[in-house]
Amino acid sequence: MTPVTDIKAQMDVLPGLDPRAPLLHVDDLRVEFRTRDGVAKAVNGATFYLNAGETLAILGESGCGKSVTAQAVMGILDSPPGHVTGGRVLYRGVDLLKLGEKDRRKVRANRIAMIFQDALSALNPVYTVGFQLAELFRKHRGMSRASSKLRSIELLDQVRIPAAKDRINDYPHQFSGGMRQRVMIAMALALDPEVLIADEPTTALDVTVQAQIMGLLAELQHQRNMGLILITHDMGVVADVADRISVMYAGKIVEEAPVYDIYARPAHPYTKALLESIPRLDHKGRQLNVIRGLPPSLTDIPSGCSFHPRCGYAREICRGDQPPPSYQIAPHRIASCHFIREVLGV
Amino acid sequence: MSDTSILAAEVPAVGRPRSLAGDAWHDLRRSKVFWVALVLIVVILLMAAWPSLFTSADPRECVLSRQHKPAGGSAIFGYDFQGCDVYAKTVYGARYSIIVGVFATLIAGLIGAAFGLSAGFFGGWIDAVLSRFVDVMLGIPLLLGAIVLAKRLSSDPASNGVFAVTVTLGLLGWTTAARVMRSSVIAAKNQDYVAAARMLGAGNSRLLFRHILPNSMASFIVVLTILLGINIASEATLSFLGIGLKGDAISWGIAISEATGYVRVAAGPLIWPSLFLAATVLAFIMLGDAVRDAFDPKLR
Amino acid sequence: MFRYIVRRLLQMVLTFFGATFIVYALMFAVQDDPIQALVGERPITESQRAALTERYHLDDNFFAQYWYYMKGLLTGDFGTSMTNRKVSSMLADAWPVTMRLALLAIVIAATIAILAGVVSGIRRGSIFDNATLVITLIVLAMPIVVLAPLAQLVFGIKLGWFPATAGKNATLWQLLLPAGVLASLVVATELRVTRASVAENLRADYVRTARAKGLTGARVIGVHVLRNSLIPVITLIGVDLGALMSGAIVTEKVFNIPGVGFNLFRGIRTEDGPLVVGFVSVLVIVFLVVNLVVDLLYAALDPRIRYE
Numbered sequence: 002m003t004p005v006t007d008i009k010a011q012m013d014v015l016p017g018l019d020p021r022a023p024l025l026h027v028d029d030l031r032v033e034f035r036t037r038d039g040v041a042k043a044v045n046g047a048t049f050y051l052n053a054g055e056t057l058a059i060l061g062e063s064g065c066g067k068s069v070t071a072q073a074v075m076g077i078l079d080s081p082p083g084h085v086t087g088g089r090v091l092y093r094g095v096d097l098l099k100l101g102e103k104d105r106r107k108v109r110a111n112r113i114a115m116i117f118q119d120a121l122s123a124l125n126p127v128y129t130v131g132f133q134l135a136e137l138f139r140k141h142r143g144m145s146r147a148s149s150k151l152r153s154i155e156l157l158d159q160v161r162i163p164a165a166k167d168r169i170n171d172y173p174h175q176f177s178g179g180m181r182q183r184v185m186i187a188m189a190l191a192l193d194p195e196v197l198i199a200d201e202p203t204t205a206l207d208v209t210v211q212a213q214i215m216g217l218l219a220e221l222q223h224q225r226n227m228g229l230i231l232i233t234h235d236m237g238v239v240a241d242v243a244d245r246i247s248v249m250y251a252g253k254i255v256e257e258a259p260v261y262d263i264y265a266r267p268a269h270p271y272t273k274a275l276l277e278s279i280p281r282l283d284h285k286g287r288q289l290n291v292i293r294g295l296p297p298s299l300t301d302i303p304s305g306c307s308f309h310p311r312c313g314y315a316r317e318i319c320r321g322d323q324p325p326p327s328y329q330i331a332p333h334r335i336a337s338c339h340f341i342r343e344v345l346g347v
Numbered sequence: 348m349s350d351t352s353i354l355a356a357e358v359p360a361v362g363r364p365r366s367l368a369g370d371a372w373h374d375l376r377r378s379k380v381f382w383v384a385l386v387l388i389v390v391i392l393l394m395a396a397w398p399s400l401f402t403s404a405d406p407r408e409c410v411l412s413r414q415h416k417p418a419g420g421s422a423i424f425g426y427d428f429q430g431c432d433v434y435a436k437t438v439y440g441a442r443y444s445i446i447v448g449v450f451a452t453l454i455a456g457l458i459g460a461a462f463g464l465s466a467g468f469f470g471g472w473i474d475a476v477l478s479r480f481v482d483v484m485l486g487i488p489l490l491l492g493a494i495v496l497a498k499r500l501s502s503d504p505a506s507n508g509v510f511a512v513t514v515t516l517g518l519l520g521w522t523t524a525a526r527v528m529r530s531s532v533i534a535a536k537n538q539d540y541v542a543a544a545r546m547l548g549a550g551n552s553r554l555l556f557r558h559i560l561p562n563s564m565a566s567f568i569v570v571l572t573i574l575l576g577i578n579i580a581s582e583a584t585l586s587f588l589g590i591g592l593k594g595d596a597i598s599w600g601i602a603i604s605e606a607t608g609y610v611r612v613a614a615g616p617l618i619w620p621s622l623f624l625a626a627t628v629l630a631f632i633m634l635g636d637a638v639r640d641a642f643d644p645k646l647r
Numbered sequence: 648m649f650r651y652i653v654r655r656l657l658q659m660v661l662t663f664f665g666a667t668f669i670v671y672a673l674m675f676a677v678q679d680d681p682i683q684a685l686v687g688e689r690p691i692t693e694s695q696r697a698a699l700t701e702r703y704h705l706d707d708n709f710f711a712q713y714w715y716y717m718k719g720l721l722t723g724d725f726g727t728s729m730t731n732r733k734v735s736s737m738l739a740d741a742w743p744v745t746m747r748l749a750l751l752a753i754v755i756a757a758t759i760a761i762l763a764g765v766v767s768g769i770r771r772g773s774i775f776d777n778a779t780l781v782i783t784l785i786v787l788a789m790p791i792v793v794l795a796p797l798a799q800l801v802f803g804i805k806l807g808w809f810p811a812t813a814g815k816n817a818t819l820w821q822l823l824l825p826a827g828v829l830a831s832l833v834v835a836t837e838l839r840v841t842r843a844s845v846a847e848n849l850r851a852d853y854v855r856t857a858r859a860k861g862l863t864g865a866r867v868i869g870v871h872v873l874r875n876s877l878i879p880v881i882t883l884i885g886v887d888l889g890a891l892m893s894g895a896i897v898t899e900k901v902f903n904i905p906g907v908g909f910n911l912f913r914g915i916r917t918e919d920g921p922l923v924v925g926f927v928s929v930l931v932i933v934f935l936v937v938n939l940v941v942d943l944l945y946a947a948l949d950p951r952i953r954y955e
């Protein structure tokens with residue numbers, strides 16, 4: 002396991018790669034889906050960054066564009082109907098959106114890898130997990146069947162699948178939910194990527210298993226000094242593992258801050274509403290504060306601040322004028338709202 | 348804060364969904380396949396009902412001296428080996444095709460509906476027994492079963508075989524209809540509004556005829572439309588083999604069978620009934636296809 | 648897997664007895680004069696009548712008759728034709744050419760269906776896809792009695808591209824046109840199922856994973872999508888065999904191929920009841936066995952069933 006040489010070996014392959022540039026910087030990303038029923042603007046200028054060894058949580062209601070953002074970064078959007086209509090995805094200074102398909106393919110799994118929510122459907126049902134793991138070594142590293150099998154067993158060991166040697170010949174449906182997600186993780190880490198995007202990795206799992214998987218992810222990230230993007234709609238999940246949180250609404254990042262600050266003093270009305278909707282032990286018996294109204298239809302996003310139909314702080318200006326996308330509140334803290342002061346209570 | 352509450356009341360507009368049938372009709376109207384099929388079917392039905400609209404010649408008036416004579420006068424397709432007017436024979440051939448096709452499909456539809464409805468609605472052991480019986484029927488390839496059954500039904504040498512072929516195809520062709528009816532009844536049964544109607548105390552027959560049947564009709568009719576095309580093709584095949592229509596019945600299948608022996612001399616008597624038969628079958632299958640696409644736009 | 652096989656075998660046994668029973672009942676039950684039904688309109692001597700009565704145990708009750716019939720089928724005794732030949736030896740003569748014809752047809756159909764179906768499934772809505780849909784619709788609607796004679800007329804006689812008839816010892820080349828005609832009976836359905844299945848699998852999550860793994864498009868389709876998409880297509884081959892058998896009767900007659908279908912056609916035309924009963928029974932059995940094999944193959948191809 003020598004990730005450094007792997008990266009070196011490929012450095013000259015990717016044109017314009019600068020090892021000192023920030024690990025990942027997504028800038029004003031825009032994605033739309035052109036379907037029979039109209040154009041759905043799923044991502045509308047999302048901006049965020051990620052450093053090595055850091056965990057960034059992207060948080061938002063389901064349907065707000067989290068998965069689409071991740072797919073656009075990976076370059077695996079369903080296209081058609083999906084199209085990236087603007088923005089940049091900078092990996093170590095290279096704009097991935099400008100790369101040709103061949104170079105783009107080399108980035109996937111080698112440098113940026115992804116795991117999905119539902120491991121059962123994300124694994125191919127008709128091939129053994131061994132085949133699906135070994136495929137990575139054979140196609141990307143040109144390894145032989147025998148040695149790629151050995152590496153696959155090693156990997157399954159690392160994600161702590163018991164009796165990895167035997168289980169390598171099993172099919173995905175023969176694993177339990179948690180074990181399957183471990184297989185997914187092993188697959189994503191096979192080629193020592195620098196960035197791991199985990200799209201709701203624990204949503205489909207039982208609570209106890211959730212904790213184990215999150216623990217495993219955190220541990221592996223620490224070992225490898227990877228950048229981890231943790232996508233979730235569940236505020237409870239991220240508190241312990243994330244360093245920073247980006248809150249997404251209607252395809253935009255509306256607030257970004259270190260995890261402590263978000264919980265202590267949210268700056269955006271949407272973040273605040275999300276926090277208030279978490280069930281808390283000390284408030285037992287009291288009615289839960291649920292965010293009123295529905296998430297916006299992506300084919301018809303509200304004018305001005307897209308949160309205004311549901312916002313308790315909204316005034317006339319919110320209807321007409323978009324708030325500045327990144328209002329700097331403090332170092333490392335930005336939010337996009339006309340009334341940050343009121344929300345923060347200053 | 349008063350204006351915020353006004354803003355909060357604005358729930359984003361959700362497009363009003365059109366009804367499934369309305370949507371389907373909207374799609375159908377724009378489907379070329381649908382219109383082509385419809386025009387073809389109307390022409391064929393006219394031909395079956397009033398063949399004299401299309402030709403004044405008598406298809407049974409055959410003169411051996413005209414054997415294989417080329418087209419001339421009203422006999423625009425020429426004459427066959429018996430000296431019959433090929434055009435007139437082809438036009439008159441539509442009638443039995445349609446009669447056999449329609450009635451065989453009706454029989455199959457009734458049996459299929461009865462089987463599918465009972466299996467889907469009652470479930471349990473009734474479903475198990477009926478489904479096994481369908482499995483058994485599927486174990487007999489249609490034409491092989493038809494060969495035996497049609498032969499059995501038409502033991503009277505004087506009959507023209509119409510009854511035998513119709514009943515044969517009806518008795519053997521209902522399995523797909525039954526399966527489709529069964530699964531759509533099961534689907535309809537599990538819908539909320541049916542459960543609600545049941546809770547409100549609707550009886551079995553009311554549930555069946557007011558709630559479940561109307562919702563199962565679309566796919567059932569599609570299957571029957573396609574089956575109609577298949578039955579017309581099967582009638583021609585059985586007649587070709589000599590166990591379908593016979594005697595003085597005029598049938599495209601018989602005409603094709605007779606003409607195959609003389610193709611090297613005259614191709615017309617083979618080509619024209621073939622084209623009419625193919626167009627008829629195509630029309631019904633196209634209609635079924637178009638309607639299904641309209642109701643089930645998933646795969647476009 | 649074991650439970651699946653046992654269930655399938657039980658089902659097969661039930662279908663086997665049910666289907667043969669129906670065929671037999673259709674043939675002999677409540678017939679005023681079963682012997683006349685067997686021999687058709689031809690005159691028949693008293694000794695022939697006695698022989699047939701004994702042969703089919705027509706003096707016994709119906710279930711006993713069926714029992715003897717089944718015993719015959721299971722021991723390879725399919726009866727004797729009116730021309731005094733053993734049905735089993737006629738079958739032995741006729742099988743080889745029919746087998747070659749059917750295999751050739753299956754290969755042609757599967758090749759076209761899979762190639763065109765995959766392309767259509769990937770490029771849904773393209774010109775190729777729409778053209779394919781129209782063509783399959785037309786092919787689907789072509790009755791075999793139209794296709795076989797017309798193909799012979801156009802490609803065999805008028806254009807002369809292929810031999811217009813094939814004989815007993817037909818070469819592969821001579822069988823090509825009739826096999827193509829037979830293939831067209833099943834190619835349209837196979838193609839449509841391939842297309843639908845590819846289109847569905849392309850949207851599956853595991854395809855996204857395969858792309859996220861940085862695999863080439865060719866590998867994603869050729870290895871990941873194809874394997875999943877072909878499972879339903881393979882199960883079709885069993886059902887298709889029924890269509891091929893029916894089609895072979897007409898096709899072999901038109902192209903003059905002395906196979907099983909040709910014999911059956913002659914049996915029908917000469918009202919040779921014993922021959923027809925024997926041949927139809929054997930074909931039904933073949934159909935059932937092939938379907939059983941296909942079901943087991945299905946289980947072998949889909950690990951979700953194999954390790955049930």
Ligand SMILES: Nc1ncnc2c1ncn2[C@@H]1O[C@H](COP(=O)(O)OP(=O)(O)O)[C@@H](O)[C@H]1O
Pocket residue numbers: 034036041043061062063064065066067068069070079082083299
């Ligand atoms: N394949 C697709 N085709 C059409 N629209 C899509 C597709 N994938 C996503 N979308 C649209 O993008 C929106 C955001 O989806 P997604 O990113 O999956 O949300 P989430 O934040 O829950 O992950 C969806 O509401 C949907 O309208």
Ligand code: SF4
Pocket residue numbers: 269270271306307308309312313314315316319324337338339340
């Ligand atoms: S800009 Fe206005 S509507 Fe948007 S979050 Fe801030 S206060 Fe609410």
Ligand SMILES: [Mg+2]
Pocket residue numbers: 064067068069200201
């Ligand atoms: Mg998602």
